Every structure is written in structure tokens, then in C-alpha cells.
Amino acid sequence: MIRFEHVSKRYADGTTAVDDLSFEVREGELVTLVGPSGCGKTTTMKMVNRLIEPTEGRILLDGDDISGIDPVRLRRRIGYVIQQVGLFPHKTVLDNTATVPHLLGVRRAEARARAAELLDLVGLDPATYGDRYPEQLSGGQRQRVGVARALAADPPVLLMDEPFGAVDPVVREHLQTEFLRLQQTLNKTVLFVTHDIEEAVRLGDRIAVYGQGRVEQFDTPPAVLGAPANDYVADFVGADRGLKRLSVTPIEEGDLEQPPVVHLDDPLPRELDARWAVVLDSTNNLHGWISAEHARTAVRKGDTVRDHARRMEAWLPVGAPLKQAFATMLQHDAGWIAVIDENSEGRFLGVLTPSGLHEALRRSTAADARDITRAEVELETVKSLVD
Numbered sequence: 205m206i207r208f209e210h211v212s213k214r215y216a217d218g219t220t221a222v223d224d225l226s227f228e229v230r231e232g233e234l235v236t237l238v239g240p241s242g243c244g245k246t247t248t249m250k251m252v253n254r255l256i257e258p259t260e261g262r263i264l265l266d267g268d269d270i271s272g273i274d275p276v277r278l279r280r281r282i283g284y285v286i287q288q289v290g291l292f293p294h295k296t297v298l299d300n301t302a303t304v305p306h307l308l309g310v311r312r313a314e315a316r317a318r319a320a321e322l323l324d325l326v327g328l329d330p331a332t333y334g335d336r337y338p339e340q341l342s343g344g345q346r347q348r349v350g351v352a353r354a355l356a357a358d359p360p361v362l363l364m365d366e367p368f369g370a371v372d373p374v375v376r377e378h379l380q381t382e383f384l385r386l387q388q389t390l391n392k393t394v395l396f397v398t399h400d401i402e403e404a405v406r407l408g409d410r411i412a413v414y415g416q417g418r419v420e421q422f423d424t425p426p427a428v429l430g431a432p433a434n435d436y437v438a439d440f441v442g443a444d445r446g447l448k449r450l451s452v453t454p455i456e457e458g459d460l461e462q463p464p465v466v467h468l469d470d471p472l473p474r475e476l477d478a479r480w481a482v483v484l485d486s487t488n489n490l491h492g493w494i495s496a497e498h499a500r501t502a503v504r505k506g507d508t509v510r511d512h513a514r515r516m517e518a519w520l521p522v523g524a525p526l527k528q529a530f531a532t533m534l535q536h537d538a539g540w541i542a543v544i545d546e547n548s549e550g551r552f553l554g555v556l557t558p559s560g561l562h563e564a565l566r567r568s569t570a571a572d573a574r575d576i577t578r579a580e581v582e583l584e585t586v587k588s589l590v591d
């Protein structure tokens with residue numbers, strides 16, 4: 205979708221801002237560009253909408269060399285969100301959002317109706333906020349209007365340059381969560397600049413880690429965290445990368461163990477093969493659990509599992525991040541957590557235990573595929589937490 209082919213940018217004063225960049229952002233993919241200040245992220249982004257022209261190489265959008273596309277036409281296909289949102293101070297929130305479609309010839313009423321939908325989509329009630337002026341909004345609300353405005357012309361591509369950089373960490377996390385949810389339905393092709401590795405890892409399908417003007421590693425968050433390409437990347441992602449990887453590694457079915465299972469209407473068993481069993485209903489959905497000791501001591505003639513089962517307080521869908529599993533285990537002081545398939549009405553799949561969690565992390569490093577020994581991959585932090 206967006207393809208960089210040996211792209212370099214040298215400024216007149218001799219600064220090489222970007223040096224021989226080659227990578228591709230696939231359709232519907234969110235790629236984060238992360239690196240320290242001055243490493244060339246913004247330059248990379250501005251070359252995509254031709255605010256800056258490369259000195260060498262070419263950039264293709266949907267297979268077309270953008271140097272042959274009129275910049276104004278090009279920018280209609282590309283939404284742009286920047287940190288200083290740049291809203292028009294004398295226009296209302298609704299009019300700010302409707303500006304671009306209106307400029308593109310959409311009738312005013314239609315543009316405003318669409319703008320109202322978009323404000324709703326980014327979590328701002330148009331009835332409450334539509335008639336306000338930018339100065340009457342909080343920083344986070346202004347950023348949302350910035351996102352809504354960039355989406356207004358429905359461009360297939362979004363460029364986002366530190367869009368959540370100017371708000372406090374709590375609002376920032378909130379905006380990130382909302383943006384991820386939005387992206388799940390919109391499926392835009394997104395290039396997202398940040399200097400914050402946590403943000404890059406959280407949002408990116410893939411991450412480009414920049415050194416000075418060069419991409420040092422371009423890979424998925426688990427791969428960057430699990431197998432940094434070199435010392436520079438390892439240093440940049442931080443010593444706690446093992447922990448960070450917990451947030452980007454999903455629970456897979458293969459990570460799960462199969463405990464003994466009983467059904468609600470079964471007679472209460474006197475003996476179980478383990479200290480506890482999972483209790484399912486007649487459609488194999490998760491109901492709860494039962495402890496072996498309780499079954500042994502409490503059983504009376506004619507009792508069924510239903511009479512003694514305890515409801516499950518916590519479970520997770522398959523695909524949830526390991527961090528959530530770990531947090532849930534800690535919160536409930538539980539040695540295992542049940543995992544269900546939300547797509548098939550909550551069918552029980554198995555349980556995740558600390559050792560399953562540890563194995564999942566190992567898998568996620570792709571260490572074996574890269575032929576590096578497990579000892580080289582930093583798992584110690586997590587290991588010490590779960591052992």
C-alpha cells in the first residue's frame with residue numbers, strides 16, 4: 205500500500221535526515237515509527253504526503269509513484285493528524301470536522317451530518333460538543349476532533365505524527381484504546397509516529413525502530429521485544445522488554461492445559477484426578493469450578509455437580525494479551541485462569557497456568573525460528589514473577 209524504496213532525504217545544510225529507507229506498510233496495517241528525537245520520523249511521514257520531497261528513492265502508494273501525483277490530489281487520499289491539532293479557532297467543532305469534505309464539494313448539510321457521525325465515533329457527543337469552539341475543549345477532546353477531522357474525507361491512508369503526545373498519560377492511554385477500537389472497524393493504512401516505545405508496541409501491527417536516519421529493525425512488537433536486532437534496539441526497547449512483551453502476546457489455544465472437566469448434571473464425583481475440576485453446562489460453556497476436597501467431604505447421596513459448583517469469577521477470551529491473564533491471576537490470587545472462545549458463544553477451551561504463560565512467552569519470541577538460544581532472549585524477568 206505504502207512502499208518506500210531506497211528513500212533518502214538530505215537537507216541543503218548536509219543533514220541526512222533519512223538514509224536509504226526501504227519498507228512497506230500493507231493495506232489496513234498500522235505501522236508505528238519509533239525512535240529518539242531527530243532520527244527522521246517526521247521527515248519520513250511528510251515525504252508520504254509530499255510536504256517534503258525525497259532526495260533519492262521513491263515512494264509508492266497503491267503501486268503508483270507519488271512523485272507523479274498532484275500533491276493536492278494525493279493529500280485527499282491521506283488523512284493527517286498532528287500533535288498541535290491545528291483546529292480553526294473561530295470555527296465550531298462540527299464545522300472544523302466538516303471542513304475538508306465541504307472543500308471537496310460535499311454539500312454543507314451532508315458534510316455536517318457526516319461530521320456529527322465521526323464525532324460520535326471518536327467519543328464526542330455531537331449534541332454536547334458540536335457547537336463548542338476548540339478553546340472550550342480539553343487537550344484530549346481536541347485530539348479527538350483532530351482524528352475525526354482527518355477521517356472526514358474517508359481517506360484510505362492516515363498519517364499520525366505524535367497525535368496523542370500533548371495529553372497526560374491517563375488520557376493518552378484512553379485515546380490509544382479508543383483509536384485501536386476505531387481502527388478495528390475502519391482498517392485504515394496507518395503510519396504512526398511516536399517517540400514512546402510503549403505506545404509503539406501497543407498500537408503497531410509492526411514497528412519500525414529508527415536509529416539516526418535508518419530503520420534498525422522492522423518487525424512485529426513481540427519480535428522487536430523478544431529478539432531485538434542489535435544492541436541499539438535492545439537498549440531502546442529497554443531492560444523490561446520481557447514484561448512489555450506480555451502486553452503484545454496473545455493467549456493461543458496451544459498454550460492451554462486441559463484440566464478434568466465435569467458437567468452440571470453429572471452426579472457429584474467422590475474422587476477427581478486433580479485438586480479441582482472445571483464445571484461446564486450442557487452446551488460445554490463455562491459455568492464454574494469445583495474443588496476435589498469439597499466434593500470428597502460434602503457429597504451426599506443423589507447430589508449433582510450443580511449442587512456444589514462454584515461460579516467462575518474470572519475468565520478470559522482466547523486472544524487476550526498475556527498481561528491481562530497475568531493481572532487476572534494476581535487479582536484473584538488464582539493459579540490458573542479459564543479461557544473461552546467468545547466467537548462460539550463462550551465455549552470452554554482450557555486453562556492457562558503460569559507455566560503455560562511462560563511457554564507462550566517463549567513461543568512469542570520466535571527465538572527458535574531465528575536460531576538464537578533461549579538463554580539469549582530475556583525471559584528472566586517474567587520467569588521470576590511466575591515461578
Ligand SMILES: Nc1ncnc2c1ncn2[C@@H]1O[C@H](COP(=O)(O)OP(=O)(O)OP(=O)(O)O)[C@@H](O)[C@H]1O
Nearest residue numbers: 215217219221240241242243244245246247248399
Ligand atoms: N529543513 C531542515 N533543514 C535541515 N535539517 C532538517 C530540516 N528539517 C529537519 N532537519 C533535521 O533532520 C533530522 C530529522 O528530523 P525529523 O523532524 O524527521 O526528526 P524526528 O525523528 O521527527 O524528531 P522529533 O521526534 O524530535 O520530531 C533532524 O536532525 C533535524 O534537525
